[in-house]
Amino acid sequence: MEYDPNSLQNGRQLMPPEGNAPPDASSSIADLPTQPTWAVTKPSATRPGVIQVSQQVTQPQQSTQPMSQEERARQKPVIVVRDLTKTYLIGNKTLVPALRGVSLEVYPGEFVAVLGPSGSGKSTFMNLIGCLDRPTSGEYWLAGKLVSKLSSDELASIRNQLIGFVFQGFNLLSRATAIKNVALPMIYAGVPSAERDRRAARMLALVGLGGRLHHKPSELSGGQQQRVAIARALVNGPSLLLADEPTGNLDSRTSIEIMAVLQALNDQGLTIVLVTHDLKIADYARRQVSFLDGKLVRDEPVLKRRVAQDEWSALVAQTAEGNGQNKGGTQ
Numbered sequence: 095m096e097y098d099p100n101s102l103q104n105g106r107q108l109m110p111p112e113g114n115a116p117p118d119a120s121s122s123i124a125d126l127p128t129q130p131t132w133a134v135t136k137p138s139a140t141r142p143g144v145i146q147v148s149q150q151v152t153q154p155q156q157s158t159q160p161m162s163q164e165e166r167a168r169q170k171p172v173i174v175v176r177d178l179t180k181t182y183l184i185g186n187k188t189l190v191p192a193l194r195g196v197s198l199e200v201y202p203g204e205f206v207a208v209l210g211p212s213g214s215g216k217s218t219f220m221n222l223i224g225c226l227d228r229p230t231s232g233e234y235w236l237a238g239k240l241v242s243k244l245s246s247d248e249l250a251s252i253r254n255q256l257i258g259f260v261f262q263g264f265n266l267l268s269r270a271t272a273i274k275n276v277a278l279p280m281i282y283a284g285v286p287s288a289e290r291d292r293r294a295a296r297m298l299a300l301v302g303l304g305g306r307l308h309h310k311p312s313e314l315s316g317g318q319q320q321r322v323a324i325a326r327a328l329v330n331g332p333s334l335l336l337a338d339e340p341t342g343n344l345d346s347r348t349s350i351e352i353m354a355v356l357q358a359l360n361d362q363g364l365t366i367v368l369v370t371h372d373l374k375i376a377d378y379a380r381r382q383v384s385f386l387d388g389k390l391v392r393d394e395p396v397l398k399r400r401v402a403q404d405e406w407s408a409l410v411a412q413t414a415e416g417n418g419q420n421k422g423g424t425q
Protein backbone atom coordinates (compact mmCIF):
# COMPACT_ATOMS: atom_id res chain seq x y z
CA MET A 95 0.00 0.00 0.00
CA GLU A 96 1.34 3.37 -0.88
CA TYR A 97 0.24 6.84 -1.79
CA ASP A 98 1.08 6.88 -5.43
CA PRO A 99 0.17 10.18 -7.01
CA ASN A 100 0.56 8.78 -10.52
CA SER A 101 -1.05 5.41 -10.22
CA LEU A 102 -4.52 6.41 -9.20
CA GLN A 103 -6.89 8.95 -10.58
CA ASN A 104 -9.78 9.88 -8.43
CA GLY A 105 -11.08 12.95 -10.11
CA ARG A 106 -9.60 15.35 -7.60
CA GLN A 107 -6.35 17.21 -7.57
CA LEU A 108 -4.32 19.44 -5.37
CA MET A 109 -4.43 22.93 -6.76
CA PRO A 110 -3.05 26.32 -5.86
CA PRO A 111 -5.34 28.36 -3.63
CA GLU A 112 -7.71 30.70 -5.38
CA GLY A 113 -5.98 34.06 -5.56
CA ASN A 114 -2.24 33.69 -5.09
CA ALA A 115 -0.31 35.73 -2.59
CA PRO A 116 0.92 38.97 -4.14
CA PRO A 117 4.64 39.14 -5.01
CA ASP A 118 5.31 41.59 -2.21
CA ALA A 119 3.30 39.63 0.33
CA SER A 120 4.07 39.96 4.01
CA SER A 121 6.49 37.49 5.52
CA SER A 122 3.76 35.35 7.07
CA ILE A 123 2.09 34.92 3.71
CA ALA A 124 5.46 34.32 2.07
CA ASP A 125 5.95 31.40 4.45
CA LEU A 126 3.06 29.67 2.83
CA PRO A 127 3.55 27.69 -0.34
CA THR A 128 3.44 29.76 -3.48
CA GLN A 129 3.53 26.72 -5.74
CA PRO A 130 0.65 24.34 -6.40
CA THR A 131 -0.48 23.11 -3.06
CA TRP A 132 -3.27 21.30 -1.27
CA ALA A 133 -6.47 22.95 -2.34
CA VAL A 134 -8.84 20.34 -3.64
CA THR A 135 -10.84 21.24 -6.69
CA LYS A 136 -12.26 19.48 -9.67
CA PRO A 137 -9.68 18.83 -12.38
CA SER A 138 -9.51 21.60 -14.91
CA ALA A 139 -7.90 21.62 -18.33
CA THR A 140 -7.34 25.36 -18.01
CA ARG A 141 -5.17 25.03 -14.91
CA PRO A 142 -1.95 23.24 -15.78
CA GLY A 143 0.79 22.10 -13.38
CA VAL A 144 -1.49 20.48 -10.86
CA ILE A 145 -0.32 17.77 -8.52
CA GLN A 146 -2.16 14.49 -8.85
CA VAL A 147 -3.15 12.90 -5.60
CA SER A 148 -3.75 9.24 -5.11
CA GLN A 149 -6.54 7.79 -3.11
CA GLN A 150 -4.57 5.45 -0.92
CA VAL A 151 -7.45 4.23 1.14
CA THR A 152 -9.41 3.68 -2.08
CA GLN A 153 -12.72 4.63 -0.63
CA PRO A 154 -15.47 6.34 -2.60
CA GLN A 155 -15.24 10.10 -2.87
CA GLN A 156 -16.39 11.80 0.28
CA SER A 157 -19.24 14.20 0.13
CA THR A 158 -19.16 17.26 2.31
CA GLN A 159 -21.91 15.69 4.42
CA PRO A 160 -21.20 13.48 7.42
CA MET A 161 -21.50 9.77 6.72
CA SER A 162 -25.05 8.43 6.88
CA GLN A 163 -26.06 5.24 8.67
CA GLU A 164 -26.59 3.54 5.28
CA GLU A 165 -23.14 4.53 4.05
CA ARG A 166 -21.59 3.20 7.23
CA ALA A 167 -23.44 -0.07 6.93
CA ARG A 168 -21.84 -0.64 3.51
CA GLN A 169 -18.27 -0.31 4.79
CA LYS A 170 -16.03 -2.15 7.20
CA PRO A 171 -14.79 0.04 10.03
CA VAL A 172 -11.09 0.90 10.29
CA ILE A 173 -11.40 1.04 14.07
CA VAL A 174 -13.68 -0.92 16.36
CA VAL A 175 -13.26 -0.32 20.06
CA ARG A 176 -15.39 -2.29 22.53
CA ASP A 177 -15.63 -1.37 26.19
CA LEU A 178 -12.01 -0.28 26.35
CA THR A 179 -10.54 0.49 29.76
CA LYS A 180 -7.12 1.64 30.83
CA THR A 181 -6.07 1.89 34.44
CA TYR A 182 -2.62 3.23 35.25
CA LEU A 183 -0.83 2.04 38.34
CA ILE A 184 1.17 4.73 40.11
CA GLY A 185 3.74 3.41 42.55
CA ASN A 186 2.53 0.12 43.95
CA LYS A 187 -1.03 0.85 44.87
CA THR A 188 -2.57 4.00 43.39
CA LEU A 189 -4.85 3.14 40.48
CA VAL A 190 -5.81 5.85 37.99
CA PRO A 191 -8.77 4.89 35.78
CA ALA A 192 -7.92 6.87 32.65
CA LEU A 193 -10.46 5.18 30.35
CA ARG A 194 -13.62 3.68 31.75
CA GLY A 195 -15.38 1.63 29.10
CA VAL A 196 -15.14 3.32 25.70
CA SER A 197 -16.87 1.90 22.64
CA LEU A 198 -16.54 3.48 19.21
CA GLU A 199 -16.33 2.71 15.51
CA VAL A 200 -14.49 4.74 12.91
CA TYR A 201 -15.16 4.15 9.22
CA PRO A 202 -12.90 4.62 6.20
CA GLY A 203 -12.81 8.22 5.07
CA GLU A 204 -14.04 9.66 8.36
CA PHE A 205 -12.42 12.70 9.95
CA VAL A 206 -13.03 12.45 13.68
CA ALA A 207 -12.08 15.14 16.18
CA VAL A 208 -11.55 13.89 19.73
CA LEU A 209 -12.41 16.62 22.22
CA GLY A 210 -12.34 16.85 26.00
CA PRO A 211 -10.78 18.77 28.88
CA SER A 212 -7.30 18.05 30.15
CA GLY A 213 -7.14 14.71 31.95
CA SER A 214 -10.29 13.33 30.29
CA GLY A 215 -8.43 10.46 28.61
CA LYS A 216 -7.83 11.75 25.07
CA SER A 217 -4.13 10.91 24.93
CA THR A 218 -4.66 7.56 26.61
CA PHE A 219 -7.27 6.75 23.97
CA MET A 220 -4.94 7.87 21.15
CA ASN A 221 -2.08 5.79 22.57
CA LEU A 222 -4.33 2.74 22.53
CA ILE A 223 -5.72 3.21 19.05
CA GLY A 224 -2.22 4.11 17.84
CA CYS A 225 -0.96 0.75 19.15
CA LEU A 226 1.51 2.54 21.41
CA ASP A 227 0.01 0.94 24.51
CA ARG A 228 -2.33 -1.90 25.45
CA PRO A 229 -5.70 -1.62 27.19
CA THR A 230 -6.38 -3.00 30.65
CA SER A 231 -9.54 -4.61 29.29
CA GLY A 232 -11.79 -4.47 26.26
CA GLU A 233 -11.24 -5.13 22.58
CA TYR A 234 -9.61 -3.11 19.85
CA TRP A 235 -9.92 -4.15 16.21
CA LEU A 236 -7.80 -2.25 13.70
CA ALA A 237 -8.49 -2.86 10.00
CA GLY A 238 -10.17 -6.15 10.92
CA LYS A 239 -7.37 -7.38 13.22
CA LEU A 240 -7.84 -7.86 16.94
CA VAL A 241 -4.83 -5.90 18.17
CA SER A 242 -5.70 -5.50 21.85
CA LYS A 243 -4.03 -8.78 22.74
CA LEU A 244 -0.92 -8.59 20.56
CA SER A 245 2.63 -8.60 21.97
CA SER A 246 4.69 -5.39 21.91
CA ASP A 247 6.62 -6.54 18.83
CA GLU A 248 3.45 -7.42 16.96
CA LEU A 249 1.95 -4.07 17.94
CA ALA A 250 5.01 -2.25 16.61
CA SER A 251 4.73 -4.04 13.31
CA ILE A 252 1.01 -3.26 12.93
CA ARG A 253 1.70 0.33 13.93
CA ASN A 254 4.36 0.76 11.24
CA GLN A 255 2.13 -0.70 8.57
CA LEU A 256 -1.22 0.86 9.34
CA ILE A 257 -0.80 4.09 11.26
CA GLY A 258 0.74 7.48 10.59
CA PHE A 259 1.30 9.87 13.49
CA VAL A 260 1.42 13.65 13.60
CA PHE A 261 2.28 15.38 16.86
CA GLN A 262 2.08 18.87 18.25
CA GLY A 263 5.87 19.24 18.32
CA PHE A 264 6.53 18.00 14.73
CA ASN A 265 9.21 15.55 16.03
CA LEU A 266 11.47 16.00 13.01
CA LEU A 267 15.19 15.15 13.01
CA SER A 268 16.80 18.58 13.15
CA ARG A 269 19.95 17.63 11.23
CA ALA A 270 18.14 15.85 8.43
CA THR A 271 16.66 17.53 5.36
CA ALA A 272 12.93 17.39 4.65
CA ILE A 273 13.37 14.55 2.16
CA LYS A 274 15.49 12.51 4.61
CA ASN A 275 12.97 13.06 7.40
CA VAL A 276 10.16 11.82 5.18
CA ALA A 277 12.23 8.88 3.93
CA LEU A 278 12.99 7.66 7.46
CA PRO A 279 9.96 5.41 8.05
CA MET A 280 10.72 3.63 4.78
CA ILE A 281 14.14 2.54 6.08
CA TYR A 282 12.33 0.50 8.74
CA ALA A 283 9.95 -0.80 6.09
CA GLY A 284 12.94 -2.05 4.05
CA VAL A 285 12.39 0.16 0.99
CA PRO A 286 15.55 0.58 -1.19
CA SER A 287 17.31 3.95 -0.98
CA ALA A 288 16.51 5.36 -4.44
CA GLU A 289 12.87 4.39 -4.06
CA ARG A 290 12.77 6.02 -0.63
CA ASP A 291 13.94 9.34 -2.04
CA ARG A 292 11.55 9.11 -4.97
CA ARG A 293 8.54 8.45 -2.75
CA ALA A 294 9.60 11.04 -0.16
CA ALA A 295 9.94 13.71 -2.85
CA ARG A 296 6.50 12.82 -4.14
CA MET A 297 4.93 13.02 -0.69
CA LEU A 298 6.54 16.40 -0.07
CA ALA A 299 5.18 17.65 -3.39
CA LEU A 300 1.77 16.38 -2.30
CA VAL A 301 1.80 18.63 0.77
CA GLY A 302 3.05 21.62 -1.23
CA LEU A 303 6.75 21.34 -0.36
CA GLY A 304 8.15 20.15 -3.67
CA GLY A 305 10.48 23.14 -3.63
CA ARG A 306 11.84 22.51 -0.13
CA LEU A 307 13.19 18.97 -0.37
CA HIS A 308 16.67 19.82 0.87
CA HIS A 309 15.79 22.29 3.60
CA LYS A 310 16.41 21.37 7.21
CA PRO A 311 13.65 21.94 9.79
CA SER A 312 15.33 25.13 11.07
CA GLU A 313 15.09 26.53 7.53
CA LEU A 314 11.33 25.96 7.39
CA SER A 315 8.36 27.77 8.97
CA GLY A 316 6.26 26.00 11.62
CA GLY A 317 3.56 25.21 9.10
CA GLN A 318 6.11 23.83 6.66
CA GLN A 319 7.66 21.67 9.37
CA GLN A 320 4.27 20.25 10.23
CA ARG A 321 3.66 19.54 6.56
CA VAL A 322 6.96 17.60 6.47
CA ALA A 323 5.68 15.64 9.47
CA ILE A 324 2.40 14.94 7.65
CA ALA A 325 4.31 13.74 4.57
CA ARG A 326 6.40 11.48 6.83
CA ALA A 327 3.26 10.09 8.48
CA LEU A 328 1.79 9.16 5.09
CA VAL A 329 4.81 7.80 3.28
CA ASN A 330 4.23 4.14 4.16
CA GLY A 331 0.60 4.34 3.05
CA PRO A 332 -1.20 4.04 6.41
CA SER A 333 -4.88 3.19 6.77
CA LEU A 334 -5.23 5.78 9.50
CA LEU A 335 -3.69 9.14 10.35
CA LEU A 336 -3.61 10.01 14.05
CA ALA A 337 -2.92 13.63 14.89
CA ASP A 338 -2.50 14.72 18.52
CA GLU A 339 -2.96 18.52 18.74
CA PRO A 340 -1.25 19.05 15.34
CA THR A 341 -1.92 22.79 15.45
CA GLY A 342 -1.09 23.19 19.15
CA ASN A 343 2.20 24.98 18.43
CA LEU A 344 0.93 27.03 15.51
CA ASP A 345 -0.67 30.46 15.20
CA SER A 346 -4.22 30.68 13.87
CA ARG A 347 -3.20 31.44 10.28
CA THR A 348 -0.79 28.52 10.15
CA SER A 349 -3.39 26.29 11.79
CA ILE A 350 -5.69 27.01 8.84
CA GLU A 351 -2.85 26.00 6.53
CA ILE A 352 -2.42 22.66 8.29
CA MET A 353 -6.15 21.99 8.53
CA ALA A 354 -6.41 22.66 4.78
CA VAL A 355 -3.80 19.96 4.17
CA LEU A 356 -5.63 17.51 6.45
CA GLN A 357 -9.02 18.28 4.90
CA ALA A 358 -7.61 17.81 1.40
CA LEU A 359 -6.13 14.44 2.37
CA ASN A 360 -9.40 13.42 3.99
CA ASP A 361 -11.24 14.44 0.82
CA GLN A 362 -9.00 11.93 -0.95
CA GLY A 363 -10.24 9.19 1.37
CA LEU A 364 -7.67 9.22 4.17
CA THR A 365 -9.17 8.34 7.57
CA ILE A 366 -8.12 10.86 10.22
CA VAL A 367 -8.53 10.93 13.99
CA LEU A 368 -7.44 14.24 15.47
CA VAL A 369 -7.18 15.14 19.15
CA THR A 370 -7.75 18.75 20.05
CA HIS A 371 -8.94 20.78 22.99
CA ASP A 372 -9.90 23.56 20.55
CA LEU A 373 -13.53 23.59 19.43
CA LYS A 374 -12.71 25.76 16.43
CA ILE A 375 -10.20 23.23 15.15
CA ALA A 376 -12.70 20.41 15.77
CA ASP A 377 -15.13 22.17 13.42
CA TYR A 378 -12.91 21.24 10.46
CA ALA A 379 -13.63 17.56 11.14
CA ARG A 380 -16.69 15.64 9.94
CA ARG A 381 -17.49 14.11 13.31
CA GLN A 382 -16.77 15.05 16.91
CA VAL A 383 -16.49 12.79 19.94
CA SER A 384 -15.98 14.17 23.43
CA PHE A 385 -14.35 12.56 26.44
CA LEU A 386 -15.08 13.37 30.06
CA ASP A 387 -13.56 11.49 33.00
CA GLY A 388 -12.48 8.59 30.82
CA LYS A 389 -15.85 8.16 29.13
CA LEU A 390 -17.25 9.05 25.74
CA VAL A 391 -20.02 11.54 26.46
CA ARG A 392 -20.80 12.90 23.01
CA ASP A 393 -20.61 11.65 19.42
CA GLU A 394 -22.05 13.91 16.73
CA PRO A 395 -21.56 14.75 13.07
CA VAL A 396 -20.31 18.26 12.25
CA LEU A 397 -23.19 19.78 10.36
CA LYS A 398 -21.58 23.11 9.56
CA ARG A 399 -18.05 22.08 8.77
CA ARG A 400 -15.44 24.80 8.43
CA VAL A 401 -13.58 24.69 5.12
CA ALA A 402 -9.97 25.66 5.68
CA GLN A 403 -9.22 26.24 2.01
CA ASP A 404 -11.99 28.86 1.75
CA GLU A 405 -10.75 30.59 4.89
CA TRP A 406 -7.22 30.55 3.57
CA SER A 407 -8.30 32.04 0.23
CA ALA A 408 -10.14 34.81 2.10
CA LEU A 409 -7.01 35.53 4.15
CA VAL A 410 -4.87 35.74 1.04
CA ALA A 411 -7.35 38.12 -0.58
CA GLN A 412 -7.46 40.24 2.57
CA THR A 413 -3.67 40.47 2.72
CA ALA A 414 -3.47 41.35 -0.96
CA GLU A 415 -6.01 44.13 -0.39
CA GLY A 416 -4.11 45.37 2.67
CA ASN A 417 -0.86 45.47 0.73
CA GLY A 418 -2.52 47.41 -2.07
CA GLN A 419 -3.84 49.98 0.40
CA ASN A 420 -0.46 50.33 2.11
CA LYS A 421 1.19 50.94 -1.20
CA GLY A 422 -1.44 53.50 -2.13
CA GLY A 423 -0.83 55.37 1.14
CA THR A 424 2.91 55.72 0.64
CA GLN A 425 2.87 56.82 -2.95
Ligand SMILES: Nc1ncnc2c1ncn2[C@@H]1O[C@H](COP(=O)(O)OP(=O)(O)O)[C@@H](O)[C@H]1O
Nearest residue numbers: 182190192210211212213214215216217218219
Ligand atom coordinates in the same frame (compact mmCIF):
# COMPACT_ATOMS: atom_id res chain seq x y z
N1 LIG B 1 1.39 7.19 32.26
C1 LIG B 1 0.46 7.53 33.15
N2 LIG B 1 0.57 7.11 34.44
C2 LIG B 1 -0.36 7.44 35.34
N3 LIG B 1 -1.46 8.18 35.09
C3 LIG B 1 -1.61 8.64 33.84
C4 LIG B 1 -0.66 8.34 32.81
N4 LIG B 1 -1.08 8.92 31.67
C5 LIG B 1 -2.22 9.55 31.95
N5 LIG B 1 -2.56 9.39 33.25
C6 LIG B 1 -3.76 9.88 33.94
O1 LIG B 1 -4.89 9.42 33.20
C7 LIG B 1 -5.89 10.42 33.08
C8 LIG B 1 -6.14 10.72 31.61
O2 LIG B 1 -4.97 11.34 31.06
P1 LIG B 1 -4.77 11.69 29.54
O3 LIG B 1 -5.20 10.52 28.74
O4 LIG B 1 -3.38 12.17 29.36
O5 LIG B 1 -5.83 12.87 29.35
P2 LIG B 1 -5.88 14.05 28.25
O6 LIG B 1 -5.03 13.68 27.11
O7 LIG B 1 -7.34 14.16 27.92
O8 LIG B 1 -5.38 15.28 28.94
C9 LIG B 1 -5.38 11.61 33.86
O9 LIG B 1 -5.91 11.53 35.16
C10 LIG B 1 -3.88 11.40 33.89
O10 LIG B 1 -3.31 11.99 35.03
Ligand SMILES: [Mg+2]
Nearest residue numbers: 213216217218
Ligand atom coordinates in the same frame (compact mmCIF):
# COMPACT_ATOMS: atom_id res chain seq x y z
MG1 LIG C 1 -3.37 14.76 26.19
